[in-house]
Amino acid sequence: MKLYHYVHCPFCIRVRMALGFLNQDYESIVLPYDDEKTPLSLMGKKMLPIFSFTQGVSNESLDIIQRLDAKNLLQTTETLNNIENLNDLTAKIGKDVHSLAMPYWIWTPEFNEQSRHYFQSKKEIKRGPFKKLVQEKSKFIKNLNITLSEVEAKLKPFYESEKFSLSDIIIASHLWGMYVVPEFQFSPKVHAYLQEVAKICKFNYHEDFWR
Numbered sequence: 001m002k003l004y005h006y007v008h009c010p011f012c013i014r015v016r017m018a019l020g021f022l023n024q025d026y027e028s029i030v031l032p033y034d035d036e037k038t039p040l041s042l043m044g045k046k047m048l049p050i051f052s053f054t055q056g057v058s059n060e061s062l063d064i065i066q067r068l069d070a071k072n073l074l075q076t077t078e079t080l081n082n083i084e085n086l087n088d089l090t091a092k093i094g095k096d097v098h099s100l101a102m103p104y105w106i107w108t109p110e111f112n113e114q115s116r117h118y119f120q121s122k123k124e125i126k127r128g129p130f131k132k133l134v135q136e137k138s139k140f141i142k143n144l145n146i147t148l149s150e151v152e153a154k155l156k157p158f159y160e161s162e163k164f165s166l167s168d169i170i171i172a173s174h175l176w177g178m179y180v181v182p183e184f185q186f187s188p189k190v191h192a193y194l195q196e197v198a199k200i201c202k203f204n205y206h207e208d209f210w211r
């Protein structure tokens with residue numbers, strides 16, 4: 001089984017965390033962000049993650065996890081029943097996290113000059129110049145902290161539950177990016193939650209990031 005992914009991508013990270021939790025071996029293939037040919041030839045669109053099962057290929061993170069978690073060890077069924085609320089929450093988190101993290105992600109070893117230029121030009125169409133995003137950092141941090149205080153209030157100790165589930169993977173995947181943003185600090189409770197989730201999923205954000 002093969003996972004084609006981008007190291008920074010929260011949707012790809014969902015799958016990596018689920019694979020870690022489920023102790024599934026797989027081949028990790030990190031694609032350069034400007035490689036259009038590989039995803040187009042595998043799936044007909046330029047979008048990762050792509051997961052190649054022994055039978056069939058999929059490129060929707062939640063479809064991949066649903067198939068991997070056939071025994072529902074991640075409470076995938078229950079999580080997918082509540083997916084609209086989680087999608088709203090991750091969209092809200094993603095808006096601020098991406099504006100804050102993207103200008104830093106492009107300087108990590110995942111990118112070279114060409115892929116950095118490709119990524120930045122593409123993302124600036126939607127979000128505006130990265131320089132401006134960095135200048136407006138405090139606005140995004142303020143918004144994110146409001147959202148995170150709402151998340152924190154729902155940790156029991158996992159998201160709305162005493163039991164770890166796919167919901168935690170979905171939320172944590174969107175938050176790792178903040179660990180590369182200077183001047184940002186998670187509250188002690190959210191930081192402890194993320195570290196616990198990482199342990200459960202045998203996931204090391206920095207190890208892969210700075211490789």
Ligand SMILES: N[C@@H](CCC(=O)N[C@@H](CS)C(=O)NCC(=O)O)C(=O)O
Nearest residue numbers: 009010011046047048049059060061
């Ligand atoms: N709904 C998809 C979303 C995946 C997605 O948005 N992937 C982004 C990276 S984070 C992508 O491949 N973007 C390609 C591009 O914009 O060139 C999933 O959950 O897997």
